[in-house]
């Protein structure tokens with residue numbers, strides 16, 4: 200897996216563009232592998248003095264010595280198995296894994312496939328699949344805001360007695376069960392099963408006994424509360440309360456702070472210091488950075504600053520400007536062939552222009 204050689208040794212090599220190798224060879228000699236901030240590793244390339252291998256090649260009748268600066272990252276076992284030149288890169292950070300899984304910056308030049316024999320019985324996979332914990336999806340809705348289905352005949356009955364949702368059932372559970380009052384909404388499936396027919400939670404009858412409470416058993420089931428978009432403000436704040444308040448008894452009870460019923464869920468969040476600063480916006484953007492494209496993160500940020508009025512929008516943007524500029528950096532790296540290029544003020548400026556365009560279309564507001 201030797202690149203080229205190109206450069207001064209062979210100016211006519213196909214990788215040469217404008218007198219430079221478009222693949223950035225020869226690379227620098229490095230005593231140890233270093234991982235850059237962006238997850239791109241600089242692989243160990245030992246020099247001859249540091250016991251690095253060298254080999255001799257003949258190029259147009261001349262013998263030249265090739266050292267580790269010319270080696271393309273590879274895996275001997277893959278090269279041997281597939282009898283092909285396969286460039287293998289080391290993925291060791293969330294950033295680089297996100298980059299590969301989502302393949303967000305590149306076109307579709309990568310395919311993933313699996314080969315499965317007919318009538319195959321892959322016991323390993325089946326075993327693993329069977330071992331994933333149960334995940335329950337939990338509803339979040341305002342009081343009387345849940346979706347109901349009805350026909351003409353049952354419309355009145357549905358309106359007066361709407362079927363329980365996981366949320367209203369959890370309130371009911373907390374009213375009748377001491378142990379449930381120690382739990383967060385999302386913790387319920389660990390100790391209770393959801394009965395679809397009766398739309399209620401029931402204590403687990405088996406599992407690991409909970410020492411402090413008689414007749415309570417724990418499992419590895421997980422509850423996940425549906426995400427609520429910040430523009431859906433009150434519901435968003437209700438969700439924020441649900442992930443912080445243990446054992447809520449009702450919609451009214453969850454917004455009662457120190458004996459006082461708040462008018463809105465937002466007010467309750469404020470009183471509980473859940474909205475003291477921009478922390479939750481910062482966390483929202485940090486979560487988003489791990490799984491969303493730069494375009495999506497910019498859109499989220501534009502929505503936050505143009506509709507939610509965070510305390511310090513500038514600081515919020517500074518914290519997340521790199522994840523909002525990632526695609527611009529990547530595009531310019533490709534255009535210049537310089538993979539070590541870092542963020543520049545011009546790139547950040549382009550990102551701000553894109554964010555401003557979004558703010559203009561969302562709220563007709565300029566960045567200033």
Ligand SMILES: [Zn+2]
Pocket residue numbers: 202203204205206212214215220221222223224
């Ligand atoms: Zn080259």
